[in-house]
Amino acid sequence: MKKWIGEIEGIIGDKERIFTDLAHLIPYSTDSSTFKNNPDVVVFPENKEEISEIVKVCNREKIPITPRGSGVGYTGGAVPIEGGVLLSLTKMNKILEIDLDNLIATVEPGVITKTLQDEVKKYGLFYPPDPASLKISTIGGNVAECAGGMSAVKYGVTKHFVLGMEVVIPTGEILRFGGKVFKNVTGYDLTSLMVGSEGTLGIMTEIQLKLLPLPEVRRTMMVLFRDMYKGAKTVSEIIINKIIPVAIEFLDGDSIRCIKDYKNINSWEDMDGMLIIELDGKEEDTKRDMKKLEKIVKKMDGKIFKVAENEEEREEIWETRRALSPAIGKINNTKVNEDIVVPRNKIPDILHKIKEIGKKYNLNIICFGHAGDGNIHTNIMIDGRNLDEVKRSKMAVKEIFSETIKLGGFISGEHGIGLAKKPYLKMNLQKETVELLKRIKRAFDPNNILNPGKIF
Template sequence: MLSKVVKDKLISIVSRENFDDAKTERLVYSYDSTPNLQAMPDAVVSPRNTKEVSEVVKVCNENKVPIVPRGSGTNLCGGTCPTEGGVVILFKHMNSIVDLDEENLTITVQPGVICLDVANAASAKGLFYPPDPGSMKIATIGGAINENSGGLRGLKYGVTRDYVIGLEVVMPNGDIVRTGGKLAKDVAGYDLTRLMVGSEGTLGIITEAILKLIPMPETKKTMLALYQDLEAAAKSVSKIIANKIIPVTLEFLDQPTIRVVEDYSQIGLPTDVQAVLLIEQDGSPEVVERDIEKIIKVCKQEGAVSVQVASSEEEALALAAARRTALSALARLKPTTVLEDATVPRSEIAKMVNAINNIADKYNLQICTFGHAGDGNLHPTCPTDARNHEEMERVEMAFAEIFERAVELGGTITGEHGVGVMKAPYLEWKLGKEGIAVMKAIKLALDPNNIMNPGKVFAKSYRKRVVVSGQGTVFAADDKKQMVVSK
C-alpha cells in the first residue's frame, strides 16, 4: 500500500476526487482483457493535464512506486494489469481532440480519445485515419500507441506506428519531452517517436500525439472467396500480392471460425467450406474495378470454389462487420477465450495454419484460426475454461508450441497484440539474448528505478514450457525455477 506521505502528495496534485484507493475502485483496474490474469493496484489517479501527470510521476519516481498508464484495458497481453501494484493512471480527463489541421493533414489528440472518434473526426473532413484495431470502438488512442495496434487495414495502410509523427511524453523522472511534429521530413537526432510507439508504457507516459491523416479513398469493393482447401486459400494470398495488388484487407477465416461467426451474425456465410478469404480494395473506381477483377482471376486459378462480390454497400459492410465479430462470436462458446497472435511471412501461412491444427489435435483442444492473411498475422483462438486447470495447462503448452513454430517459419511471437506479461517469456526466442540486452539497456537508461509498467516486456526468466497451478499461470524456465504471474 502507498505510504500516507505519498498518498497525500498525489491528492495534492490531482485533487481528492481524482484519487481513489478504495478496494472496489482498485478492483475495477486490477485486470484487463487478458484472461486469467489479475493483480490489485495500490491506487488509481486521474490527472487533468500533462503538468499533473509530470508531478505524479515525479512523486512515484522519488518513492519508487510503480506506474501503469491505462486506456480502456482492451489489450490481450496483460499490458495494463498492475502485476507489481503501484498507481494506475487513467486519462478520462485527457480525452480531447486538440486540433485537426487540414493544411498539414494532421490530427492532434490526447491519450484518452477513443480510436473510432479519431477516425470519425477525420472522416467528417474527408480525411482518413486508417489504423482499425478490433476494439477501436472502445480502445483509446494512448493504448493503441503503446501497443502499436494494427487491424484489418494493416496490409495496405500499415499500423499505428506509421501514423504517429509527433508525441508529448512524460519521462520516468517527470521531464516533459516533445518528439517529431507536423512535418513530412525530420531526421534531427534519434527517432524518439518510433521508440515510444509500441513501448507498452515501459519508457514514458504519452500525454499528446500528432497523427498523420491521408485523403479518404474514393470508393471500395468487398468480396468473398470460398475454398475447400486451406493450402489453396493460403496460396491465393501470396499470389495476389505477387501480382502487385495490395488490397486494403485480406482476411482469413477457417471453417470452425466461419461456423461460429455465422451462428452469431446470421448473414448467410457459407459454413460448408474449409476457409474463406474476405477481401476489400479501395481507391479510385477504375483502380478498384481493375484490382477486383485481377483478384477474382487469381482466386479461381488457385482453386477457389466460388467468388462472390458484394452487390451493395450494405452487404459489404455486413461482411466486414461479421469478420470483426469473430472474437465476440467465439467468446460465446466457453467461459474463457484465449486469443493470441502469431505472424509469419505470408508465403508460410498454409504451413502455419496446418501447424496450428496439428497442435490443437495433439493437445485435444478446439482452436479456431482467423486473421490478417495479407500480412501473415493469424489469430489462433481457443475457447476454454480457466477453472479447468488441466485443460488450461494444455492450452498454455499448445500456444507455446504455436509461438515456437511461428519463429521457426521466420515469423514472430506477436504481430499486433504486444508483449506485456503473457508474451514476455517468449521474447528471447524472437530477439535472442543480444536483442534483449539492447532493450534492457534502453530501459535502464531511461527508467533506472523501474517504475514504468514494471513486469512487462521483460520476463524474469525465460521458459521452455508452461504449467498451470491452482494459484494461476506459472512460467517455468526449467523443472526447478518457476514464476507465478497471476493469482
Template sequence: MNPDREGVSGLLPEQAKRELIAILGDADFKDDPQSLVTHSYDGTAMQQALPDAVVYPRDTAQVSAVMKVLNKHRIPLVTRGSGTNLCGGTVPVNGGVVMVMHRMNRILEIDLENLTAVVQPGLNTKEFSAHAESLGLFYPPDPSSMAVSTIGGNIAENSGGLRGLKYGTTKDYVIGLEAVLASGDIIRTGGKLMKDVAGYDLTKLLVGSEGTLAIITEATLKLIPPPKAKKTMLAMYADLYDAARTVSKIIENRIIPATLEFLDNPTIRVVDDFAKLGLPLDMEAILLIEQDGEPETVERDIARIEEICRGENAARISVAATPEEANKLLAARRSAFTALARLRPTTILEDATVPRSKIADMVLEINRIARKYGVNICTFGHAGDGNLHPTATTDARDLDEVHRVEEAFAEIFEAAIALGGTITGEHGVGIVKAPFLEWKVGAAGIEVMKGIKAAFDPHNLLNPGKMFAKQTRKRVVIQHG
C-alpha cells in the same frame, strides 16, 4: 495483492497519497476496493493484480507532477486507456498506481494545411476516425477494438487492424509525441514534419513500447485523403492451401488490397452462428477481400482478384452488392473474437505472425498442435500480412486443460519462429509473451532492450514486470510425424 511484487511494500505510503490528492483533488484519486478491482485486469484472460491506487489526470502538468511524486517514493505506475489489451500489458503486477487517461480525451487540433491532428491519449479511436472522415480525411489504423480502445493504447501497442496490409499500422501515422518520463520531465519528439533526422527517432521508439519507457500525453498524427471508392468480396475454398496460394498470388500480381482476411472452418461456423450471414459451413477457408482507391482502379483490381481466386480453385465467389452488405461482412469479421467468446467461459486469443507464403503451413501446424494437446483452437486473422489469430476456448477452472492450452501456445510460437515469423504481430509482449521474447530477439537483443529501459526508467517504475521475463521459456522441439 500480487505476492511477487518487486520492491513494493503494499499499500501506498500515506505521505505519497496526500501529495497525489494535493495534485489531483479527491475526485481524481481513488483507492476504494471497487476502483482497485476494476483496474486490476484488462482484456487478457486469467491475468489480474490489484493496484494500490487509481488516478485520473486531466493534463500533462498533472501527469508530470504525479510522476515526480511516484519517482520520489519509488512507486510503480501503469498507464491505461480502456484496457482492451490482450497481453496483460495493463495489469499492475507490481501494484502501485494505475493512471487512467480517459479524462485526457480531446482533439487539440486538426491542421488542414499539413494534414495532421494533435490529440490526447484518452481519445476514443473510432470517434477520432469518424471525426477525420467528417472533415474529408482518413485515419487508416483500425484495430478490432477501435469502438472502445483509445489512441494512447493503440500507440503503446502499435496496434494494427484489418487495413494494415495496404495502409500500415499505428506507427506509420504517429509523427510526433509529447511524453512524461519516469523522472517527471516532459519531452517532445517529432512534429508536423515528413522529414526529421535530428538524433535518434524517439517517436518510433516510444510507439509500441507498452508504457515501459514513458507516459504518452499528446500525439501528432498523420492524416491522408480518403479513398473514393471501395468494393468487398468473399472467396470460399474447400482446400486450405488454395486459399493460402490465393493470398500470395494476389500480392505477386502487384495488387495490395485494403483488407485481406482469413477465417478457417471452425471460425466460419462460429461467426455465422453469431452474425447469421448464411456463410458456407462446408468450406475449409474463407478470404474476405476489400479494395479501395480510385473507382477505375477498384473495378480493375476486384476483377483481377476474382480471376486469381478462380484460378486457385475458389469454390464460390461473392461480391457485395451494396455498401451495407460490405459493412455487414466486415463487421462479421471484426466480431470473430466476440463470437468465439460465447463458446466457453475463457477465451485466449494470440497473434502469431508468419510470412504470408507460410499461412497454410502455419494453420496446419496450429491444427496439429491443437490435436496433440486435445484443445479447441480456431484461427482467423490478417492473411495479407501473415498475422494469424489462433484462439483457444477453454475454462479457467479446468487447470489441466488450461495447462494444455498454455503448452499448445508455446509450441505455436515456436512453429511461427521456425517458419520465419514472430511471437506477436500486434498484441504486444506484456506479461504473456515475455517468457518467449528471447526466442525472437536473442539474448543480445534482450540486453540492448534492457539498456534502453534503464536509460529511460532507471528505477523500473513504468509498467514493471512487463516485456522482460524473470525466466525465459525453454524452447520446445517440434517433431513432425
C-alpha cells in the same frame, strides 16, 4: 493513508479524480487478459503538468505507475501488477487540432480511435489504423501497443502514422519527440522507440498523427473455399499479382462453422476457409483489380459468395467478420488468444503446423486474422477450470511460437508482450538484444517505476 498518496491527492486537488477505495480499484485491476492485481490508487490527470508532478513523487518514493487507456489490451499491459498508481488517461481525450494544411491531427492520448476517425472523415480525411477494438481503444493505447487492424495490408499499422509526441518520462521531465514533419533525422528516432513501448518508457500526453485523403471508392468481396489451405495460399497469389488490397482477412473452417451456428446461416455447406478482401482507391483502378481478383479466386477454386454493391452490403460482410468474436466466445469459457505473425507466403505452412499441434494436444485451435500482413490469431478454446487442458494449452502455445519462429516469424504482430508473452521473449530475440532493450529501459527509467514487470 500512505504519505505519497496524500501528496498525489494534493497535486490532483479534486476528489472526483483520485480513488483509493476497493470499489474503484477493482475495475482497474485487469484488462482483456486474465492478469489481475489491484493498484493502491487510481488517478485521472487532466494535463501533462499533473502527470509530471505525480511521476516525480513516484520516482522519489520508487512507487510503480501503470499508464492506462481503455484497458482493452490483450497482454496485461495496463494491469498494475506491482500495485502503486494506476494512471488513467481517459480524461485527456481532446482532439487538439486537425491541421488541414499539413493533414496532421494532434490529439490527447485518451481520444477513442473511432472518435478521431469519425471527426477527420468530416473533412474528407481518414486515419487508417483500425484495430477491431476501435470503438473502445484509445489512441494512447494504440500507439503504446503499435496496434494494427484490417487495413494494415495497404496502409500499415499505427507506427506508420505517428509523427511526433509529447512524453513525460519516469524522471518527470516533459519532452517532445518528433513533430509536424514527415522527415526528420535529427538524432535517434525516439518517436518510433515510443511506439510499441507498452507504457514502459514514458507517458504520452500528446500525439501527432498523419492523416490521408479518403479514398474515392471501396469494394469488398467475400470468398469461400472448400480447402482452407487453398484460401490461405490465395493470400500470397494476390500479392504476387501485385494487388495490394486494403484488407485480406482469413477465417479457417472452425471459424466459419462458429459464425454459421451463431448467425443461423444455411448456405455455407462444406466450406472450410474464407477470405474477405477489400480494395479501395479510384473507381477505374478498383474495377480493374476486382477483375484480376476474380480470376485469381477462380484459379484457386474459391467461390465468390458476395460482392458488396453499396455501403450497406459492405457493412453486412464486415458484420459477419465481427460476429466471430462473440461466436467463438460461446464454445468454451476460456480463450487463449495469440497473435503470431509470419511472412505472408508462410501462412499455409503455419496453419498446417497449428492444426497438427491442435491434434497432438487434443485442443480446438481456431485460426483467423489479418492474413494480408501474415498476422494470424490463434485461439485455443479451453475450459479454464480444467487444469489438464490449461497445461496442454500452454505446451501448445510454446510449440506454436517455436514453429512461428522457425518460419521467420514473431510471437506478437500487434498485441505486444506485456505479461502474457514475457516468458517467451527470449525464444524470439537474441539474448544480447534483450539485454540491449533492458539497457534502454534503464536509460529512461533508472528506478524501474514505469509499468514494471512488463515485457522482460
